[in-house]
Amino acid sequence: MKFTRRQALGLTAGAAALSFTGFGISTAFANAEDTEKRIMEFTGNKKPESGKITLTAPEIAENGNTVPISVSVESAMSGDDLVESVMILAEGNPNPAVATFHFTEMSGQASATTRMRLAKTQNVVAVAKMKDGSVYSDTRLVKVTIGGCGG
Amino acid sequence: MAKSKPRVKVPKSAKAGDVITIKTLISHKMESGQRKDKQGKVIPRSIINKFTCEFNGAKVFECDIDPAISANPFFEFSAKVSESGTFKFIWVDDDGSTYTEEKKIEVS
Amino acid sequence: MSGRKHDVKNKLIAAGLAAAVAFTSGIVGLSADPVDETLSIDGNPMVSRTKAPEGYPFDEVMSGWLFRTDETRALQSDSFNNPGMLGVEEGEAIWNTVEGSEGKSCASCHNDAKESMKGIAANYPKWDADAKRPINIELQINKCREKNMGAEPYAFDKSGQKPLTAYIKHQSLGTPVALDLGKGELQKWWDDGKKLYYTRTGQLDLSCASCHEQNMGKNIRADHLSQGQVNGFPTYRLKQGGLVSVHNRFRGCIRDTRAEFPKAFSDELMALELYVTWRGSGLSVETPAVRQ
Numbered sequence: 001m002k003f004t005r006r007q008a009l010g011l012t013a014g015a016a017a018l019s020f021t022g023f024g025i026s027t028a029f030a031n032a033e034d035t036e037k038r039i040m041e042f043t044g045n046k047k048p049e050s051g052k053i054t055l056t057a058p059e060i061a062e063n064g065n066t067v068p069i070s071v072s073v074e075s076a077m078s079g080d081d082l083v084e085s086v087m088i089l090a091e092g093n094p095n096p097a098v099a100t101f102h103f104t105e106m107s108g109q110a111s112a113t114t115r116m117r118l119a120k121t122q123n124v125v126a127v128a129k130m131k132d133g134s135v136y137s138d139t140r141l142v143k144v145t146i147g148g149c150g151g
Numbered sequence: 152m153a154k155s156k157p158r159v160k161v162p163k164s165a166k167a168g169d170v171i172t173i174k175t176l177i178s179h180k181m182e183s184g185q186r187k188d189k190q191g192k193v194i195p196r197s198i199i200n201k202f203t204c205e206f207n208g209a210k211v212f213e214c215d216i217d218p219a220i221s222a223n224p225f226f227e228f229s230a231k232v233s234e235s236g237t238f239k240f241i242w243v244d245d246d247g248s249t250y251t252e253e254k255k256i257e258v259s
Numbered sequence: 260m261s262g263r264k265h266d267v268k269n270k271l272i273a274a275g276l277a278a279a280v281a282f283t284s285g286i287v288g289l290s291a292d293p294v295d296e297t298l299s300i301d302g303n304p305m306v307s308r309t310k311a312p313e314g315y316p317f318d319e320v321m322s323g324w325l326f327r328t329d330e331t332r333a334l335q336s337d338s339f340n341n342p343g344m345l346g347v348e349e350g351e352a353i354w355n356t357v358e359g360s361e362g363k364s365c366a367s368c369h370n371d372a373k374e375s376m377k378g379i380a381a382n383y384p385k386w387d388a389d390a391k392r393p394i395n396i397e398l399q400i401n402k403c404r405e406k407n408m409g410a411e412p413y414a415f416d417k418s419g420q421k422p423l424t425a426y427i428k429h430q431s432l433g434t435p436v437a438l439d440l441g442k443g444e445l446q447k448w449w450d451d452g453k454k455l456y457y458t459r460t461g462q463l464d465l466s467c468a469s470c471h472e473q474n475m476g477k478n479i480r481a482d483h484l485s486q487g488q489v490n491g492f493p494t495y496r497l498k499q500g501g502l503v504s505v506h507n508r509f510r511g512c513i514r515d516t517r518a519e520f521p522k523a524f525s526d527e528l529m530a531l532e533l534y535v536t537w538r539g540s541g542l543s544v545e546t547p548a549v550r551q
């Protein structure tokens with residue numbers, strides 16, 4: 001396809017518009033495979049089921065630097081019905097690791113909220129590991145927008 | 152750059168068996184290690200890597216933190232209280248420093 | 260380089276950049292309208308929409324809060340959740356810290372800021388008869404430091420300037436912005452500021468009005484354009500993950516039109532701050548606001 005100079009400049013400017021947020025330019029991004037590996041490490045090679053865990057994240061993040069997310073796992077949090085840990089991963093970040101929450105009986109509830117950085121539009125995955133060895137996961141697609149201008 | 156200052160919100164009182172909500176915020180740049188300076192050199196990672204909440208010495212909640220957590224890390228979580236006591240909050244910095252805060256609660 | 264070649268090259272650059280800067284009326288899910296809601300901080304309602312002052316281009320002045328996503332707006336509604344409050348607390352510590360040759364802190368003369376500074380930031384910028392120009396909170400702090408504390412004035416955006424400014428302005432939270440343009444030569448500076456607001460600059464040939472008046476409510480790339488009010492500064496910007504000052508924002512916007520940007524606290528930016536603050540007359544001071 002032959003480009004005129006005008007078109008080429010327009011495309012370049014457009015490509016520049018795809019620059020990523022505060023993470024800085026990095027050519028190496030995590031991928032789904034990377035994330036899968038980490039999940040397997042976390043679960044002891046068990047494939048997580050869906051259900052019990054809910055990951056809440058905005059559909060569109062106004063700025064990738066500060067994206068509020070919440071996780072909640074259905075559990076009585078006593079005796080054998082206990083959530084041990086919940087791991088959060090960002091499939092498309094340079095490094096998929098985000099945070100791992102560790103709960104105890106004293107938590108009362110297996111839920112937590114935090115704010116994370118997303119380098120670009122991607123899936124955020126939450127994986128819960130229960131005391132009885134069962135594992136669950138939930139995934140949310142978060143669209144990360146490119147800002148306008150100013151400062 | 153100011154020292155990291157924590158802010159914690161814990162209800163002053165509760166009834167035994169209540170599950171209360173705790174919010175914590177601490178000022179910290181959370182330098183991810185992904186950014187480059189004007190000369191193109193990578194700015195080294197420098198973050199808070201762990202947050203722990205204890206109640207009367209027992210662990211309630213803990214978080215292993217990676218660089219993808221935003222600057223000025225915020226955590227909201229729950230705690231089940233059965234007696235009066237003191238919550239202790241501990242943040243651990245990559246550089247080895249720890250920041251702590253304590254809050255008392257009356258449980259009837 | 261021949262004049263004509265240069266001209267064509269510049270036009271191509273402008274066209275390419277303009278293509279990237281295309282104003283769109285709505286992007287995937289992003290609402291093109293400001294929300295129909297009232298900002299309430301810790302249960303206290305703020306004036307986020309009000310009838311505009313005389314001679315205003317719109318009928319209504321609207322806070323930038325109304326143009327942000329649900330999540331961003333929620334960050335401001337609770338002063339614990341608001342990360343800008345960390346800066347305000349830092350400012351409070353500075354307020355009580357002794358500095359300078361006179362061995363004073365702000366508190367030495369002004370006592371409890373919650374009383375002495377209550378509501379005053381809503382009336383700035385004011386006329387500084389000594390310097391014969393408008394004065395904002397940042398410059399007022401520096402004036403006090405030099406004259407009364409024997410302390411070094413803060414350099415732009417450095418050291419305690421942002422947190423202390425945020426702390427002082429926060430004592431006016433909720434108070435409607437109201438300027439007295441009759442003092443000194445403020446009216447003339449207001450005229451200068453207005454002229455600047457409507458002057459196109461830079462390779463992108465944009466004025467403040469191009470975005471914040473003519474295209475208010477539309478999207479520039481994925482940013483939902485507000486009226487460009489300053490009632491919430493210093494603002495906690497998610498992009499920077501920290502407090503951002505008015506002059507820093509002005510400079511950034513002008514830089515992004517690819518123009519040379521004036522120095523902070525220069526005559527141009529003081530005039531602009533005065534005029535833009537007037538454009539928000541009636542809106543509650545929201546410092547520290549949370550924006551993208």
